[in-house]
Amino acid sequence: MSRTVLTREQVLEAADDLVRQHGPDALTMRGLAARLGTAVTSIYWHVGNRESLLDALVERTVEEMGAIQPTGRTPATRIVSVARRLRGELHARPHLIAMVHERGLTERVLLPAQRALVREAHTAGLRGARAAEAVRAVQFQVVGFVLVERARELAQDETPGRERPRKSASARKDPALARALARPADPERLFTASMRALVKSLLAQGST
Amino acid sequence: MSRTVLTREQVLEAADDLVRQHGPDALTMRGLAARLGTAVTSIYWHVGNRESLLDALVERTVEEMGAIQPTGRTPATRIVSVARRLRGELHARPHLIAMVHERGLTERVLLPAQRALVREAHTAGLRGARAAEAVRAVQFQVVGFVLVERARELAQDETPGRERPRKSASARKDPALARALARPADPERLFTASMRALVKSLLAQGST
DNA sequence: ACCTGAACACCGTTCAAGT
DNA sequence: ACCTGAACACCGTTCAAGT
Numbered sequence: 001m002s003r004t005v006l007t008r009e010q011v012l013e014a015a016d017d018l019v020r021q022h023g024p025d026a027l028t029m030r031g032l033a034a035r036l037g038t039a040v041t042s043i044y045w046h047v048g049n050r051e052s053l054l055d056a057l058v059e060r061t062v063e064e065m066g067a068i069q070p071t072g073r074t075p076a077t078r079i080v081s082v083a084r085r086l087r088g089e090l091h092a093r094p095h096l097i098a099m100v101h102e103r104g105l106t107e108r109v110l111l112p113a114q115r116a117l118v119r120e121a122h123t124a125g126l127r128g129a130r131a132a133e134a135v136r137a138v139q140f141q142v143v144g145f146v147l148v149e150r151a152r153e154l155a156q157d158e159t160p161g162r163e164r165p166r167k168s169a170s171a172r173k174d175p176a177l178a179r180a181l182a183r184p185a186d187p188e189r190l191f192t193a194s195m196r197a198l199v200k201s202l203l204a205q206g207s208t
Numbered sequence: 209m210s211r212t213v214l215t216r217e218q219v220l221e222a223a224d225d226l227v228r229q230h231g232p233d234a235l236t237m238r239g240l241a242a243r244l245g246t247a248v249t250s251i252y253w254h255v256g257n258r259e260s261l262l263d264a265l266v267e268r269t270v271e272e273m274g275a276i277q278p279t280g281r282t283p284a285t286r287i288v289s290v291a292r293r294l295r296g297e298l299h300a301r302p303h304l305i306a307m308v309h310e311r312g313l314t315e316r317v318l319l320p321a322q323r324a325l326v327r328e329a330h331t332a333g334l335r336g337a338r339a340a341e342a343v344r345a346v347q348f349q350v351v352g353f354v355l356v357e358r359a360r361e362l363a364q365d366e367t368p369g370r371e372r373p374r375k376s377a378s379a380r381k382d383p384a385l386a387r388a389l390a391r392p393a394d395p396e397r398l399f400t401a402s403m404r405a406l407v408k409s410l411l412a413q414g415s416t
Numbered sequence: 417a418c419c420t421g422a423a424c425a426c427c428g429t430t431c432a433a434g435t
Numbered sequence: 436a437c438c439t440g441a442a443c444a445c446c447g448t449t450c451a452a453g454t
Contacts, residue, residue, distance in 0.1 A: 029447060039420050050447065104363020106356060114389075122382065132388030137402035144352015148314060155312020174330065180340030181322070194345035197409035198402060213437080237428060247439050258428065420453070427446060434439070
Protein backbone atom coordinates (compact mmCIF):
# COMPACT_ATOMS: atom_id res chain seq x y z
CA MET A 1 0.00 0.00 0.00
CA SER A 2 2.21 2.83 1.28
CA ARG A 3 5.55 3.65 -0.27
CA THR A 4 6.89 5.83 2.59
CA VAL A 5 8.67 4.57 5.69
CA LEU A 6 6.66 2.39 8.02
CA THR A 7 5.40 4.02 11.22
CA ARG A 8 3.88 2.55 14.36
CA GLU A 9 0.72 4.47 13.54
CA GLN A 10 0.44 2.81 10.15
CA VAL A 11 0.81 -0.61 11.72
CA LEU A 12 -1.93 0.15 14.23
CA GLU A 13 -4.19 1.53 11.53
CA ALA A 14 -3.84 -1.54 9.33
CA ALA A 15 -4.32 -3.86 12.31
CA ASP A 16 -7.42 -1.94 13.31
CA ASP A 17 -8.87 -2.33 9.82
CA LEU A 18 -8.25 -6.05 9.88
CA VAL A 19 -9.81 -6.58 13.27
CA ARG A 20 -12.83 -4.43 12.46
CA GLN A 21 -13.52 -6.35 9.27
CA HIS A 22 -12.71 -9.93 10.18
CA GLY A 23 -12.22 -10.10 13.94
CA PRO A 24 -9.16 -10.53 16.16
CA ASP A 25 -8.44 -14.06 14.97
CA ALA A 26 -7.91 -12.76 11.46
CA LEU A 27 -5.07 -10.59 12.70
CA THR A 28 -1.90 -12.58 12.02
CA MET A 29 1.50 -10.97 12.09
CA ARG A 30 2.32 -12.42 8.72
CA GLY A 31 -0.93 -11.31 7.15
CA LEU A 32 -0.49 -7.84 8.54
CA ALA A 33 3.02 -7.64 7.13
CA ALA A 34 1.79 -8.72 3.71
CA ARG A 35 -0.91 -6.07 3.83
CA LEU A 36 1.66 -3.42 4.64
CA GLY A 37 4.16 -4.70 2.13
CA THR A 38 6.93 -5.21 4.66
CA ALA A 39 8.73 -8.07 6.32
CA VAL A 40 7.06 -9.59 9.37
CA THR A 41 9.99 -8.66 11.49
CA SER A 42 9.59 -4.94 10.81
CA ILE A 43 6.27 -5.07 12.61
CA TYR A 44 7.94 -6.55 15.64
CA TRP A 45 10.30 -3.62 15.71
CA HIS A 46 7.40 -1.16 15.82
CA VAL A 47 4.94 -2.81 18.19
CA GLY A 48 6.86 -5.43 20.15
CA ASN A 49 4.64 -8.44 19.64
CA ARG A 50 1.11 -9.51 18.82
CA GLU A 51 -0.12 -9.21 22.37
CA SER A 52 0.98 -5.61 22.86
CA LEU A 53 -0.33 -4.76 19.41
CA LEU A 54 -3.79 -5.89 20.50
CA ASP A 55 -3.39 -3.99 23.77
CA ALA A 56 -2.63 -0.81 21.84
CA LEU A 57 -5.66 -1.40 19.63
CA VAL A 58 -7.96 -1.73 22.61
CA GLU A 59 -6.57 1.38 24.29
CA ARG A 60 -7.06 3.30 21.05
CA THR A 61 -10.70 2.37 20.70
CA VAL A 62 -11.52 2.94 24.34
CA GLU A 63 -10.19 6.50 24.15
CA GLU A 64 -12.24 7.02 21.00
CA MET A 65 -15.42 6.16 22.89
CA GLY A 66 -15.12 9.08 25.27
CA ALA A 67 -17.56 10.44 27.80
CA ILE A 68 -21.27 9.77 28.01
CA GLN A 69 -23.91 12.44 28.61
CA PRO A 70 -27.09 11.43 30.43
CA THR A 71 -30.47 12.62 29.20
CA GLY A 72 -33.86 12.71 30.93
CA ARG A 73 -35.40 14.35 33.99
CA THR A 74 -35.33 11.91 36.89
CA PRO A 75 -32.16 10.17 38.11
CA ALA A 76 -33.72 6.83 37.15
CA THR A 77 -34.29 7.76 33.51
CA ARG A 78 -30.89 9.45 33.36
CA ILE A 79 -29.14 6.33 34.65
CA VAL A 80 -31.02 4.16 32.17
CA SER A 81 -30.03 6.57 29.40
CA VAL A 82 -26.36 6.22 30.32
CA ALA A 83 -26.72 2.44 30.35
CA ARG A 84 -28.37 2.41 26.95
CA ARG A 85 -25.76 4.70 25.44
CA LEU A 86 -22.98 2.59 26.86
CA ARG A 87 -24.57 -0.51 25.37
CA GLY A 88 -24.86 1.27 22.04
CA GLU A 89 -21.20 2.29 22.05
CA LEU A 90 -20.08 -1.24 22.82
CA HIS A 91 -22.41 -2.65 20.20
CA ALA A 92 -21.01 -0.40 17.53
CA ARG A 93 -17.67 -2.13 18.06
CA PRO A 94 -18.54 -5.83 18.19
CA HIS A 95 -15.00 -7.19 18.20
CA LEU A 96 -13.84 -4.71 20.77
CA ILE A 97 -16.11 -6.22 23.40
CA ALA A 98 -14.46 -9.61 23.20
CA MET A 99 -10.98 -8.09 23.23
CA VAL A 100 -11.65 -5.86 26.20
CA HIS A 101 -13.23 -8.78 27.98
CA GLU A 102 -10.31 -11.14 27.36
CA ARG A 103 -7.84 -8.50 28.45
CA GLY A 104 -9.76 -7.76 31.62
CA LEU A 105 -10.05 -4.10 30.71
CA THR A 106 -13.74 -3.93 31.51
CA GLU A 107 -13.22 -1.44 34.31
CA ARG A 108 -11.24 0.77 31.96
CA VAL A 109 -14.13 1.00 29.48
CA LEU A 110 -16.58 1.76 32.22
CA LEU A 111 -14.66 4.62 33.79
CA PRO A 112 -16.22 7.48 31.79
CA ALA A 113 -19.71 6.18 32.41
CA GLN A 114 -18.91 5.68 36.08
CA ARG A 115 -18.56 9.41 36.70
CA ALA A 116 -22.01 10.06 35.29
CA LEU A 117 -23.54 7.22 37.25
CA VAL A 118 -22.03 8.39 40.53
CA ARG A 119 -23.48 11.84 40.00
CA GLU A 120 -26.96 10.48 39.35
CA ALA A 121 -26.87 8.08 42.29
CA HIS A 122 -25.97 11.05 44.44
CA THR A 123 -28.86 13.20 43.26
CA ALA A 124 -31.14 10.23 43.92
CA GLY A 125 -30.10 10.39 47.56
CA LEU A 126 -27.77 7.40 47.69
CA ARG A 127 -24.58 7.80 49.72
CA GLY A 128 -21.40 5.92 50.52
CA ALA A 129 -21.24 2.17 50.13
CA ARG A 130 -24.86 1.97 49.05
CA ALA A 131 -24.27 4.39 46.18
CA ALA A 132 -21.15 2.49 45.15
CA GLU A 133 -23.14 -0.74 45.09
CA ALA A 134 -25.80 0.79 42.88
CA VAL A 135 -23.22 2.16 40.44
CA ARG A 136 -21.45 -1.17 40.23
CA ALA A 137 -24.69 -3.11 39.81
CA VAL A 138 -25.55 -0.99 36.78
CA GLN A 139 -22.07 -1.35 35.31
CA PHE A 140 -22.05 -5.13 35.73
CA GLN A 141 -25.50 -5.36 34.24
CA VAL A 142 -24.54 -3.41 31.12
CA VAL A 143 -21.33 -5.28 30.38
CA GLY A 144 -22.79 -8.64 31.27
CA PHE A 145 -25.74 -8.06 29.04
CA VAL A 146 -23.63 -7.04 26.07
CA LEU A 147 -21.40 -10.09 26.53
CA VAL A 148 -24.37 -12.44 26.55
CA GLU A 149 -25.85 -10.69 23.53
CA ARG A 150 -22.61 -11.02 21.64
CA ALA A 151 -22.34 -14.73 22.40
CA ARG A 152 -25.87 -15.15 21.17
CA GLU A 153 -25.09 -13.44 17.87
CA LEU A 154 -22.05 -15.60 17.28
CA ALA A 155 -24.08 -18.69 18.08
CA GLN A 156 -26.69 -17.77 15.47
CA ASP A 157 -24.02 -17.43 12.78
CA GLU A 158 -22.36 -20.73 13.46
CA THR A 159 -25.11 -23.08 14.60
CA PRO A 160 -28.53 -22.02 13.31
CA GLY A 161 -31.21 -23.87 15.22
CA ARG A 162 -29.35 -26.33 17.39
CA GLU A 163 -32.14 -27.93 19.35
CA ARG A 164 -35.84 -27.22 19.84
CA PRO A 165 -36.71 -26.91 23.53
CA ARG A 166 -39.27 -29.49 24.59
CA LYS A 167 -42.59 -28.40 25.95
CA SER A 168 -42.50 -28.40 29.74
CA ALA A 169 -45.46 -28.89 32.08
CA SER A 170 -45.77 -25.19 32.92
CA ALA A 171 -45.50 -24.31 29.24
CA ARG A 172 -48.68 -26.19 28.49
CA LYS A 173 -50.48 -24.23 31.17
CA ASP A 174 -49.44 -20.86 29.72
CA PRO A 175 -49.09 -21.09 25.94
CA ALA A 176 -48.42 -17.36 25.57
CA LEU A 177 -45.40 -17.72 27.82
CA ALA A 178 -44.22 -20.79 25.94
CA ARG A 179 -44.48 -18.93 22.65
CA ALA A 180 -42.62 -15.94 24.05
CA LEU A 181 -39.79 -18.16 25.29
CA ALA A 182 -39.60 -20.03 22.00
CA ARG A 183 -39.08 -16.80 20.08
CA PRO A 184 -35.57 -15.37 20.26
CA ALA A 185 -35.45 -12.53 22.78
CA ASP A 186 -35.55 -8.95 21.55
CA PRO A 187 -32.37 -7.74 23.24
CA GLU A 188 -33.09 -4.02 22.98
CA ARG A 189 -36.43 -4.41 24.73
CA LEU A 190 -35.13 -6.87 27.29
CA PHE A 191 -32.19 -4.64 28.11
CA THR A 192 -34.28 -1.56 28.71
CA ALA A 193 -36.84 -3.49 30.72
CA SER A 194 -34.38 -5.16 33.07
CA MET A 195 -32.32 -2.00 33.37
CA ARG A 196 -35.42 -0.06 34.41
CA ALA A 197 -36.36 -2.78 36.87
CA LEU A 198 -32.92 -2.85 38.41
CA VAL A 199 -32.55 0.91 38.68
CA LYS A 200 -35.99 1.32 40.17
CA SER A 201 -35.19 -0.98 43.08
CA LEU A 202 -31.71 0.38 43.60
CA LEU A 203 -32.89 3.98 43.83
CA ALA A 204 -35.82 3.08 46.07
CA GLN A 205 -33.27 2.31 48.78
CA GLY A 206 -32.25 5.98 48.79
CA SER A 207 -35.59 7.30 49.95
CA THR A 208 -36.22 4.80 52.79
CA MET B 209 -0.75 -44.18 30.66
CA SER B 210 -3.17 -46.89 29.50
CA ARG B 211 -2.03 -50.02 27.74
CA THR B 212 -5.46 -51.10 26.43
CA VAL B 213 -7.05 -49.93 23.20
CA LEU B 214 -7.88 -46.25 22.95
CA THR B 215 -11.55 -45.29 23.35
CA ARG B 216 -13.39 -42.08 22.66
CA GLU B 217 -14.18 -41.92 26.36
CA GLN B 218 -10.51 -42.02 27.28
CA VAL B 219 -9.76 -39.19 24.89
CA LEU B 220 -12.53 -37.06 26.39
CA GLU B 221 -11.40 -37.87 29.91
CA ALA B 222 -7.81 -36.84 29.24
CA ALA B 223 -8.94 -33.70 27.42
CA ASP B 224 -11.20 -32.81 30.32
CA ASP B 225 -8.31 -33.18 32.76
CA LEU B 226 -6.13 -30.93 30.66
CA VAL B 227 -8.76 -28.21 30.30
CA ARG B 228 -9.68 -28.30 33.97
CA GLN B 229 -6.08 -27.89 35.04
CA HIS B 230 -4.65 -25.48 32.52
CA GLY B 231 -7.51 -24.06 30.48
CA PRO B 232 -8.72 -24.62 26.91
CA ASP B 233 -5.62 -23.07 25.34
CA ALA B 234 -3.50 -25.78 26.92
CA LEU B 235 -5.43 -28.41 25.01
CA THR B 236 -3.38 -29.15 21.91
CA MET B 237 -3.99 -32.23 19.82
CA ARG B 238 -0.33 -33.11 19.95
CA GLY B 239 -0.06 -32.65 23.68
CA LEU B 240 -3.16 -34.75 24.21
CA ALA B 241 -1.75 -37.52 22.04
CA ALA B 242 1.50 -37.50 23.99
CA ARG B 243 -0.43 -37.74 27.24
CA LEU B 244 -2.34 -40.73 25.94
CA GLY B 245 0.71 -42.33 24.42
CA THR B 246 -0.75 -42.52 20.93
CA ALA B 247 -0.23 -40.87 17.58
CA VAL B 248 -1.99 -37.56 17.03
CA THR B 249 -3.92 -39.01 14.18
CA SER B 250 -5.58 -41.66 16.38
CA ILE B 251 -7.30 -38.88 18.25
CA TYR B 252 -8.72 -37.56 15.01
CA TRP B 253 -10.20 -40.92 14.31
CA HIS B 254 -12.04 -40.92 17.65
CA VAL B 255 -13.26 -37.33 17.96
CA GLY B 256 -13.13 -35.79 14.51
CA ASN B 257 -11.20 -32.62 15.22
CA ARG B 258 -10.31 -30.18 17.96
CA GLU B 259 -13.48 -28.17 17.62
CA SER B 260 -15.85 -31.12 18.05
CA LEU B 261 -13.69 -32.41 20.88
CA LEU B 262 -14.31 -29.16 22.73
CA ASP B 263 -18.00 -29.35 21.87
CA ALA B 264 -18.20 -32.81 23.39
CA LEU B 265 -16.42 -31.57 26.50
CA VAL B 266 -18.90 -28.75 26.96
CA GLU B 267 -21.88 -31.04 26.44
CA ARG B 268 -20.45 -33.44 29.01
CA THR B 269 -20.04 -30.81 31.69
CA VAL B 270 -23.40 -29.23 31.06
CA GLU B 271 -25.15 -32.56 31.57
CA GLU B 272 -23.16 -33.05 34.74
CA MET B 273 -24.57 -29.82 36.15
CA GLY B 274 -28.16 -31.05 36.13
CA ALA B 275 -31.29 -29.53 37.60
CA ILE B 276 -31.52 -26.81 40.19
CA GLN B 277 -33.89 -26.89 43.16
CA PRO B 278 -35.17 -23.57 44.52
CA THR B 279 -35.28 -22.93 48.26
CA GLY B 280 -37.18 -20.31 50.29
CA ARG B 281 -40.78 -19.27 50.92
CA THR B 282 -41.67 -16.41 48.58
CA PRO B 283 -41.23 -16.55 44.80
CA ALA B 284 -38.71 -13.70 45.06
CA THR B 285 -36.40 -15.54 47.45
CA ARG B 286 -36.83 -18.75 45.49
CA ILE B 287 -35.84 -17.07 42.25
CA VAL B 288 -32.83 -15.48 43.90
CA SER B 289 -31.87 -18.89 45.28
CA VAL B 290 -31.96 -20.41 41.80
CA ALA B 291 -29.82 -17.55 40.50
CA ARG B 292 -27.27 -17.98 43.27
CA ARG B 293 -27.05 -21.73 42.76
CA LEU B 294 -26.62 -21.27 39.04
CA ARG B 295 -23.82 -18.81 39.66
CA GLY B 296 -22.23 -21.28 42.05
CA GLU B 297 -22.37 -24.11 39.52
CA LEU B 298 -20.81 -21.98 36.83
CA HIS B 299 -18.16 -20.71 39.21
CA ALA B 300 -17.14 -24.23 40.17
CA ARG B 301 -16.15 -24.75 36.53
CA PRO B 302 -14.19 -21.61 35.63
CA HIS B 303 -13.00 -22.72 32.21
CA LEU B 304 -16.38 -24.03 31.22
CA ILE B 305 -17.87 -20.57 31.30
CA ALA B 306 -15.54 -19.24 28.65
CA MET B 307 -16.04 -22.31 26.47
CA VAL B 308 -19.81 -22.22 26.70
CA HIS B 309 -19.71 -18.51 25.98
CA GLU B 310 -17.50 -18.85 22.90
CA ARG B 311 -19.62 -21.67 21.57
CA GLY B 312 -22.84 -19.75 22.10
CA LEU B 313 -24.27 -22.52 24.25
CA THR B 314 -25.46 -20.14 26.92
CA GLU B 315 -29.08 -21.05 26.36
CA ARG B 316 -28.23 -24.71 26.70
CA VAL B 317 -26.71 -24.22 30.16
CA LEU B 318 -29.66 -22.18 31.28
CA LEU B 319 -32.35 -24.65 30.26
CA PRO B 320 -32.62 -26.59 33.56
CA ALA B 321 -32.79 -23.37 35.55
CA GLN B 322 -35.35 -21.96 33.14
CA ARG B 323 -37.96 -24.52 34.16
CA ALA B 324 -37.63 -23.55 37.80
CA LEU B 325 -37.75 -19.86 36.99
CA VAL B 326 -40.88 -20.19 34.89
CA ARG B 327 -42.64 -21.97 37.71
CA GLU B 328 -41.77 -19.26 40.22
CA ALA B 329 -42.73 -16.43 37.90
CA HIS B 330 -46.06 -18.13 37.49
CA THR B 331 -46.72 -18.43 41.23
CA ALA B 332 -45.81 -14.76 41.52
CA GLY B 333 -48.70 -13.98 39.18
CA LEU B 334 -46.77 -13.19 36.02
CA ARG B 335 -48.24 -14.48 32.76
CA GLY B 336 -47.40 -14.68 29.08
CA ALA B 337 -44.86 -12.33 27.54
CA ARG B 338 -44.35 -10.54 30.81
CA ALA B 339 -43.38 -13.75 32.58
CA ALA B 340 -41.04 -14.67 29.73
CA GLU B 341 -39.36 -11.30 30.00
CA ALA B 342 -38.82 -11.72 33.72
CA VAL B 343 -37.34 -15.18 33.27
CA ARG B 344 -35.00 -13.98 30.56
CA ALA B 345 -33.94 -10.92 32.52
CA VAL B 346 -32.86 -13.15 35.39
CA GLN B 347 -31.02 -15.52 33.06
CA PHE B 348 -29.17 -12.75 31.30
CA GLN B 349 -28.26 -11.18 34.60
CA VAL B 350 -26.77 -14.40 35.97
CA VAL B 351 -24.69 -15.28 32.93
CA GLY B 352 -23.63 -11.69 32.34
CA PHE B 353 -22.55 -11.32 35.90
CA VAL B 354 -20.49 -14.49 35.88
CA LEU B 355 -18.81 -13.47 32.63
CA VAL B 356 -17.82 -10.09 34.03
CA GLU B 357 -16.58 -11.70 37.24
CA ARG B 358 -14.46 -14.16 35.30
CA ALA B 359 -12.89 -11.41 33.21
CA ARG B 360 -12.09 -9.57 36.39
CA GLU B 361 -10.34 -12.60 37.88
CA LEU B 362 -8.24 -13.10 34.78
CA ALA B 363 -7.32 -9.44 34.80
CA GLN B 364 -6.09 -9.64 38.39
CA ASP B 365 -3.79 -12.54 37.55
CA GLU B 366 -2.19 -10.89 34.57
CA THR B 367 -2.08 -7.17 35.34
CA PRO B 368 -2.14 -6.50 39.08
CA GLY B 369 -2.94 -2.85 39.68
CA ARG B 370 -3.02 -1.27 36.27
CA GLU B 371 -4.01 2.29 37.00
CA ARG B 372 -5.29 4.16 40.05
CA PRO B 373 -8.54 5.99 39.30
CA ARG B 374 -8.19 9.73 39.82
CA LYS B 375 -10.32 11.50 42.36
CA SER B 376 -13.34 13.03 40.69
CA ALA B 377 -15.32 16.01 41.88
CA SER B 378 -18.15 13.94 43.29
CA ALA B 379 -15.66 11.62 44.99
CA ARG B 380 -14.38 14.49 47.13
CA LYS B 381 -17.91 15.26 48.24
CA ASP B 382 -18.58 11.68 49.38
CA PRO B 383 -15.35 10.07 50.60
CA ALA B 384 -17.16 6.92 51.75
CA LEU B 385 -18.39 6.36 48.20
CA ALA B 386 -14.93 7.04 46.80
CA ARG B 387 -13.41 4.51 49.18
CA ALA B 388 -16.06 1.92 48.32
CA LEU B 389 -15.40 2.34 44.60
CA ALA B 390 -11.63 2.17 45.08
CA ARG B 391 -11.91 -1.20 46.82
CA PRO B 392 -12.46 -4.17 44.53
CA ALA B 393 -16.11 -5.16 44.54
CA ASP B 394 -17.23 -8.12 46.61
CA PRO B 395 -18.92 -10.11 43.83
CA GLU B 396 -20.95 -12.39 46.07
CA ARG B 397 -22.53 -9.44 47.85
CA LEU B 398 -22.99 -7.42 44.69
CA PHE B 399 -24.58 -10.34 42.90
CA THR B 400 -27.11 -11.03 45.61
CA ALA B 401 -27.92 -7.35 46.01
CA SER B 402 -28.54 -6.66 42.34
CA MET B 403 -30.36 -9.92 41.86
CA ARG B 404 -32.71 -9.04 44.72
CA ALA B 405 -33.21 -5.56 43.29
CA LEU B 406 -34.00 -6.88 39.83
CA VAL B 407 -36.36 -9.61 40.99
CA LYS B 408 -38.21 -7.28 43.30
CA SER B 409 -39.10 -4.92 40.45
CA LEU B 410 -39.89 -7.69 38.02
CA LEU B 411 -42.32 -9.40 40.36
CA ALA B 412 -43.94 -6.14 41.38
CA GLN B 413 -45.36 -5.98 37.85
CA GLY B 414 -47.37 -9.11 38.58
CA SER B 415 -49.50 -7.55 41.30
CA THR B 416 -50.33 -4.26 39.53
C1' DA C 417 17.33 3.82 13.68
C1' DC C 418 15.09 0.78 10.85
C1' DC C 419 14.53 -3.28 7.87
C1' DT C 420 15.62 -7.99 6.15
C1' DG C 421 15.62 -13.39 5.39
C1' DA C 422 16.49 -17.54 7.60
C1' DA C 423 15.49 -20.44 11.18
C1' DC C 424 13.19 -22.36 15.45
C1' DA C 425 9.59 -24.35 17.73
C1' DC C 426 5.26 -24.79 17.62
C1' DC C 427 0.20 -25.48 15.68
C1' DG C 428 -4.30 -28.32 13.31
C1' DT C 429 -5.30 -31.34 9.71
C1' DT C 430 -5.06 -34.69 5.74
C1' DC C 431 -3.76 -38.77 3.50
C1' DA C 432 -1.99 -42.96 2.03
C1' DA C 433 -0.43 -46.93 4.09
C1' DG C 434 -0.37 -50.30 7.47
C1' DT C 435 -2.66 -54.24 10.69
C1' DA D 436 -12.15 -51.06 12.67
C1' DC D 437 -8.35 -48.83 14.34
C1' DC D 438 -3.64 -46.92 14.31
C1' DT D 439 0.61 -45.01 12.13
C1' DG D 440 4.34 -41.56 10.15
C1' DA D 441 5.04 -38.24 6.79
C1' DA D 442 3.75 -34.13 4.89
C1' DC D 443 1.17 -29.64 4.19
C1' DA D 444 0.09 -25.20 5.33
C1' DC D 445 -0.02 -22.44 8.68
C1' DC D 446 1.40 -19.84 13.23
C1' DG D 447 4.47 -16.26 16.65
C1' DT D 448 9.01 -15.07 17.68
C1' DT D 449 14.20 -14.58 17.71
C1' DC D 450 18.50 -13.44 15.86
C1' DA D 451 22.31 -12.19 13.25
C1' DA D 452 23.07 -9.47 9.46
C1' DG D 453 22.32 -5.72 6.61
C1' DT D 454 21.76 -0.33 5.47
